[in-house]
Amino acid sequence: MLASILASGLAVGAVYALIGITYNTMFATSRVMSFTAGQLGMLGGVLGSLFMLELDLPLVLALPLTLAACALIGVATEFVAVRPVLKSLDQHLYVLSTLAVALIIQQLTALGWGTEPRPFPRLLDLGSGMGDEKYWLPVATCAVTIFGLEYLYRRTLVGRAFIAVAEDNFAACALGLPERNLRIASYALAGAVGALAGFSGGQLLLAFFANGPLLNFYGFIPVALGGLGNNRGAVIGGLALGLFQQAANFTVGGIFSSVMVFTMFIAILLVAPQGLFGSPSTRRV
Amino acid sequence: MDAAKDHLALPGGRAALRPQALPTALLPFLGLLALALLLPLTGNEYWAMIATRAAIYWVLVAGLNLIVGFAGQLAIGYVALLTLGAYTTSVLATGNVLPPLPAFAALGCAAVVGAVFGVVVGLPALRLRTFYFAMTTLGFATIVTQIALAWQDVTGGGIGITGPQMPAPFDTAWGFYYFCLGIAVLCTWATGNIARSRFGRALIAIRDAEVAAEATGISKPALLVSVFIFAGAMAAVAGGLFAGLQTYITPEAFTFELSLLFFIAILIGGRGSILGPLLGTILLTLLPEIAAPLAAWSTFLYAVLLLVIVLAMPGGIAALLDFASRRPLPANRAILPRPAALETLMRRRPAPGRLRLDNIMLAFGGVRAIDGVDLEVAPGEVHGLIGPNGSGKTTTLNVVSGYYQPQQGRMTLGDDPLVSGRPQARAAFGIARTFQTPRIIGEATVLQNVMIGGTIDGRATFLETLLALPRHHRDERHLEQAARLALEAVGLEMLASARADRLQHSELRFVEIARALMLRPAYLLLDEPAAGLSSEEIKRLGSLIQAISRQGTGVLLVEHHADLIFDICDHVTVLNLGRVLASGTPAEIRVHKEVVSAYLGA
Numbered sequence: 001m002l003a004s005i006l007a008s009g010l011a012v013g014a015v016y017a018l019i020g021i022t023y024n025t026m027f028a029t030s031r032v033m034s035f036t037a038g039q040l041g042m043l044g045g046v047l048g049s050l051f052m053l054e055l056d057l058p059l060v061l062a063l064p065l066t067l068a069a070c071a072l073i074g075v076a077t078e079f080v081a082v083r084p085v086l087k088s089l090d091q092h093l094y095v096l097s098t099l100a101v102a103l104i105i106q107q108l109t110a111l112g113w114g115t116e117p118r119p120f121p122r123l124l125d126l127g128s129g130m131g132d133e134k135y136w137l138p139v140a141t142c143a144v145t146i147f148g149l150e151y152l153y154r155r156t157l158v159g160r161a162f163i164a165v166a167e168d169n170f171a172a173c174a175l176g177l178p179e180r181n182l183r184i185a186s187y188a189l190a191g192a193v194g195a196l197a198g199f200s201g202g203q204l205l206l207a208f209f210a211n212g213p214l215l216n217f218y219g220f221i222p223v224a225l226g227g228l229g230n231n232r233g234a235v236i237g238g239l240a241l242g243l244f245q246q247a248a249n250f251t252v253g254g255i256f257s258s259v260m261v262f263t264m265f266i267a268i269l270l271v272a273p274q275g276l277f278g279s280p281s282t283r284r285v
Numbered sequence: 286m287d288a289a290k291d292h293l294a295l296p297g298g299r300a301a302l303r304p305q306a307l308p309t310a311l312l313p314f315l316g317l318l319a320l321a322l323l324l325p326l327t328g329n330e331y332w333a334m335i336a337t338r339a340a341i342y343w344v345l346v347a348g349l350n351l352i353v354g355f356a357g358q359l360a361i362g363y364v365a366l367l368t369l370g371a372y373t374t375s376v377l378a379t380g381n382v383l384p385p386l387p388a389f390a391a392l393g394c395a396a397v398v399g400a401v402f403g404v405v406v407g408l409p410a411l412r413l414r415t416f417y418f419a420m421t422t423l424g425f426a427t428i429v430t431q432i433a434l435a436w437q438d439v440t441g442g443g444i445g446i447t448g449p450q451m452p453a454p455f456d457t458a459w460g461f462y463y464f465c466l467g468i469a470v471l472c473t474w475a476t477g478n479i480a481r482s483r484f485g486r487a488l489i490a491i492r493d494a495e496v497a498a499e500a501t502g503i504s505k506p507a508l509l510v511s512v513f514i515f516a517g518a519m520a521a522v523a524g525g526l527f528a529g530l531q532t533y534i535t536p537e538a539f540t541f542e543l544s545l546l547f548f549i550a551i552l553i554g555g556r557g558s559i560l561g562p563l564l565g566t567i568l569l570t571l572l573p574e575i576a577a578p579l580a581a582w583s584t585f586l587y588a589v590l591l592l593v594i595v596l597a598m599p600g601g602i603a604a605l606l607d608f609a610s611r612r613p614l615p616a617n618r619a620i621l622p623r624p625a626a627l628e629t630l631m632r633r634r635p636a637p638g639r640l641r642l643d644n645i646m647l648a649f650g651g652v653r654a655i656d657g658v659d660l661e662v663a664p665g666e667v668h669g670l671i672g673p674n675g676s677g678k679t680t681t682l683n684v685v686s687g688y689y690q691p692q693q694g695r696m697t698l699g700d701d702p703l704v705s706g707r708p709q710a711r712a713a714f715g716i717a718r719t720f721q722t723p724r725i726i727g728e729a730t731v732l733q734n735v736m737i738g739g740t741i742d743g744r745a746t747f748l749e750t751l752l753a754l755p756r757h758h759r760d761e762r763h764l765e766q767a768a769r770l771a772l773e774a775v776g777l778e779m780l781a782s783a784r785a786d787r788l789q790h791s792e793l794r795f796v797e798i799a800r801a802l803m804l805r806p807a808y809l810l811l812d813e814p815a816a817g818l819s820s821e822e823i824k825r826l827g828s829l830i831q832a833i834s835r836q837g838t839g840v841l842l843v844e845h846h847a848d849l850i851f852d853i854c855d856h857v858t859v860l861n862l863g864r865v866l867a868s869g870t871p872a873e874i875r876v877h878k879e880v881v882s883a884y885l886g887a
Contacts, residue, residue: 104588255435269421
């Protein structure tokens with residue numbers, strides 16, 4: 001049982017962590033928490049299944065197509081739901097506009113793809129039992145993503161520009177950084193990361209239109225616990241959440257595990273509203 | 286102008302103080318009620334069902350409106366409380382666990398359970414940021430449905446449970462309709478009472494100007510908890526009625542779509558309005574009936590509607606109906622303070638002791654913003670606090686008003702110690718303040734903005750206000766009278782009924798002063814009140830400040846206009862790099878060598 005808990009816990013944990021990174025990537029350049037993060041994960045699964053099982057495309061084509069489609073949806077989100085409300089960030093209209101876009105995505109998927117979960121193909125056909133690819137693929141993807149992002153942020157000029165915008169929007173603009181284009185790029189990047197989460201975890205979560213809200217919630221927990229904008233915190237939080245959830249699942253059963261996760265989450269947040277690794281909020285007066 | 290006429294009648298009788306707009310504001314509600322009462326004439330029981338559903342939804346939305354529309358807390362998953370109420374009522378009425386209760390008793394129990402869980406669901410809002418709170422309410426909605434599914438012994442699981450059976454005469458379609466309509470009318474009346482009271486204004490203040498709300502002594506936790514109790518109870522009652530209407534409930538009846546309907550009804554209606562969300566609720570209940578072929582698309586349509594509202598008409602229906610705010614304001618108006626009004630406004634205030642700061646030290650990280658400041662302000666004194674940018678003037682003000690917690694030193698008012706870090710406790714000490722950037726509720730009228738300043742003077746409790754008991758009316762009369770006096774004192778009484786966001790910057794500064802005067806402050810802290818004012822306005826501001834101080838109020842004035850400072854101050858303290866550089870009369874400071882070189886210039 002321990003092996004099952006570990007394998008499935010780390011796998012779903014990695015998916016949650018990737019959704020957490022999706023939130024963070026969008027938040028970094030726009031200060032907006034977007035409800036679309038989970039829907040991007042859902043689309044990763046649905047589009048992957050669509051391309052590979054319905055259209056019989058090989059993995060090398062299906063993966064880039066899925067990533068590109070989700071990146072496009074990320075950019076569309078920026079245009080439709082984020083940019084128009086940025087100037088009044090303190091009114092929190094983004095909560096509503098991104099919720100609306102997330103629901104539109106979900107309902108269109110339900111109408112076009114159907115409301116039943118559909119299978120997701122095996123990708124590499126490697127491993128079996130606890131070493132099956134459905135368990136280690138998300139973990140590997142999460143590792144590759146986090147190292148890729150670290151490389152991007154620390155070693156490349158574009159990545160440093162991202163960090164500059166994330167740190168201080170006004171100063172970055174004053175330096176002449178193309179703040180708007182960087183924001184669009186970060187939404188595209190977030191779309192691709194979200195798609196990766198759904199794609200790599202497709203064999204666990206299946207291609208199902210209702211995965212969105214689920215991923216939204218469980219992907220948000222690592223962000224809230226790890227501190228907004230903190231990718232490492234999100235990975236640690238995501239894996240911990242996955243293990244905790246699966247352990248509860250195997251020992252006390254599904255419904256109580258949801259209640260436990262929810263209660264834990266609220267309790268921790270009430271004690272440390274800024275998250276376990278986050279910094280306290282800024283001055284208000 | 287109407288406002289001016291009202292005002293002239295002021296000192297005389299109470300009758301003149303009754304809001305003139307009330308009857309006209311009531312007309313749409315009465316119209317809707319008349320339509321609702323005539324509906325049975327159609328004899329169509331299908332319509333009875335739809336209208337009953339609209340009434341039930343409104344019972345929930347009316348309460349939720351205070352949370353979302355007034356307090357601005359984005360509680361999205363409110364279907365959770367509807368579910369809870371529906372199951373509590375059904376389980377108690379069917380007698381699954383205990384001997385069966387009569388339907389009304391079950392409904393009452395549901396209200397109590399709803400009130401408790403309303404607080405539980407709402408608690409995170411007291412600590413967490415907007416998006417976090419939205420997420421936790423969503424999580425709660427999911428959990429409740431899952432529990433309803435899993436707890437088969439009690440809830441019947443996926444098979445469901447029968448709803449409560451109402452006794453005669455409410456057991457027919459139209460009888461039940463009248464019953465629900467009656468509760469809906471009661472809810473409208475009760476939320477209306479709250480909305481037009483100091484509680485309603487305080488809720489909007491929390492939403493749009495939280496920092497200013499704290500400075501006027503509004504306690505966000507206490508206020509929100511009262512509202513959560515009320516809204517939770519209403520939502521659970523709505524749930525019980527919903528179960529009665531459905532006659533049979535399963536967890537599937539409580540979809541996220543319903544949550545969305547409640548939430549969007551409020552946003553379509555417009556924030557801070559009651560008529561708007563009422564119309565929104567009716568509209569959204571009717572929409573799927575009218576567009577029956579589109580049933581599969583209804584969530585999609587709600588989502589599109591939400592997006593359109595947020596992007597295109599954030600004010601909702603209420604903004605469309607707000608004709609008064611489209612009339613132009615007089616163009617060549619001037620701020621003409623009439624300090625004579627202060628006499629009436631400020632009387633019967635106990636004489637305070639001195640305000641003393643003793644060796645206050647406050648560091649942000651490694652930077653010592655204030656480094657051992659001593660300061661003493663006497664009652665009736667105008668005390669200027671000047672110094673270069675970054676010398677710690679505003680920081681000192683924020684320490685006095687409790688926003689910052691100094692690492693060292695103590696503060697006293699007379700013999701009482703002032704505890705730092707609790708800004709909402711300052712108002713009770715009679716310490717009021719204004720802000721460098723005016724913190725005003727743009728969507729409220731000038732009069733309402735000023736009335737917020739007197740929130741802690743109200744005597745009626747939340748419950749008394751809900752039921753419009755006599756003390757509530759007395760509070761309102763008293764607050765409005767004081768607010769009109771305060772506006773007269775600062776010279777803005779002709780703008781009393783204008784929306785605050787239509788005023789000029791300089792006028793907003795005077796509105797803030799009027800709001801601060803509502804406390805009849807022992808000490809008034811002004812943070813750069815002259816910034817952005819014309820030289821004529823600065824002169825008037827100066828004499829207004831002096832008039833205020835003559836009423837016994839100590840004024841602590843942070844300002845950069847040296848002329849104003851030297852004209853009106855009795856005492857001036859100069860800060861530099863977080864320390865007191867000099868302190869004395871204006872004449873002494875003007876010739877103080879170090880002050881001249883550090884700040885004033887030769």
